[in-house]
Amino acid sequence: MKKIVILVTMLMLAFTVGLSSNPAxxxxxxxxxxxxxxxxxxxxxxxxxxxxxxxxxxxxxxxxEKVFFKDINKVFSRADHLGGKARVGGDGYNPKRQVYVFLTVSEDGKDSKHIVVDAETQKTIAKTEPLKKP
Structure with missing residues (x-):
């Protein structure tokens, strides 16, 4: 039993040290x-x-709006009552990264579309278009 406790403790310690020393x-x-x-x-x-x-x-x-990455979904939530239920997440983005958020809701409120663009790189982070009707 003592060997198992020591082994588990060593594994936990190795895992914790490995994460904190990994620069990536x-x-x-x-x-x-x-x-x-x-x-x-x-x-x-x-x-x-x-x-x-x-x-x-x-x-x-x-x-x-130009907002921090952490605030994208707060901006989107303002259109929830109009049918614009969008959400964005992403790995590798600092919460204080500046982004441009654009959202538009159609006149009848049935369609919405948005785009989120990184302010520095000007690359699209997320984008949606309404469904094309046949």
Whole structure:
């Protein structure tokens, strides 16, 4: 019994030390950039490729915000009552990473679409389009 307790303790210690000494585990692919300055959200929207994202004409709701990665879902939750139930998550993103969030809800409230873009790299993190009707 004593050998089992010692073995389990050694395994737990090895696992804990292994995680804390692994630089890949400690490093984020997309680190905090909260102190950096990026263009305002409306300027960035104007530069977006219109084949990537456009707001609905006569939209019931349009959201354009530059927020921290940790706040994306708070922005999306404002459209939940209109049928825009979107959520985004991701590994490797620091919670204080700046992102642009765009969401639009159709005039009748039946469709919504969004895009989330990294403010620094300007790469799309998440994107949805409404379902195409046959």
């Amino acid at each position: 585990y400690a490093q984020e692919k997309y680190p905090d950039n909260s102190s950096e300055k990026f263009v305002d959200v409306n300027t960035f929207y104007k530069s977006l490729d219109k084949s990537e994202y456009t707001e609905y004409k006569n939209a019931k709701m349009n959201i354009r």
